Amino acid sequence: MPRNDGLVSIITPAYRAASVIGETIQSVLDQSYADWEMLIAEDCGPDHTRDVVRDWAARDPRIKLIEMERNGGPAAARNAALERAQGRWLAFLDSDDLWLPGKLERQLDFHRRNQGTVLTFTGYRRISADGSRTGHYIGVPRRIGYKGLLGNTIITTSTVLVDRDRSGPFRMKKTYYDDFACWLELLKRGGAALGLDEDLMRYRVLEKSVSRDKGNSAKQVWLAYRNIEQLGPLASAWYFSNYAARAWLKYRQF
Structure with a gap:
């Protein structure tokens, strides 16, 4: 299938998202960059997410x-x-996350000015489940490679932009942190991810989200090192200690 060079394909999985997906879609509609398609894959949830998305799709193709x-x-x-x-x-x-209106335009310009990178990401702030509370700004480094990412939590999924001309074909692995495993895979092929240190996304904190179970999250990061990245126990312990320390620093305050 030929690719549209200016088109941004937005990848959105949805499950039990009926109460928040409309606000997420609206944040895309509010983008200053208009050449996009939003692909929402509804994963057989028990609520009416499909009906909500179907209604939005009827209004905008x-x-x-x-x-x-x-x-x-x-x-x-x-x-x-x-x-x-x-x-x-x-x-x-x-x-359940939101983009600020200039996110796509700012990041696409940044990515194009840095030809050769496969992946860029941005800064963001967390918000409470109802959106009434906004947290401190979480900034990002200018550059991070494969080894740096092993011991870091800095790439947040809803800030990521990938250039398929650089990445080649890829798929998400069926693992607990499929996004983290994917960014590692892309960086392992060579190069580095570049960070745009601007506040361009809102990460919604939900009490029942996967990442809220810190004990299980830690276990799954360890398993990713051992089973997916095939690291030895000493290397895994080193990267895990860095990962945990940086996660604590990032989330020690809202």
């Missing part, structure tokens, strides 16, 4: 609903959207 046949988790939903993506650029946006 750039919004496209993908109806999963069975629940497969975030990786399967993201892969379904990736298979249908027509743009050169892949942006990732989770169903």
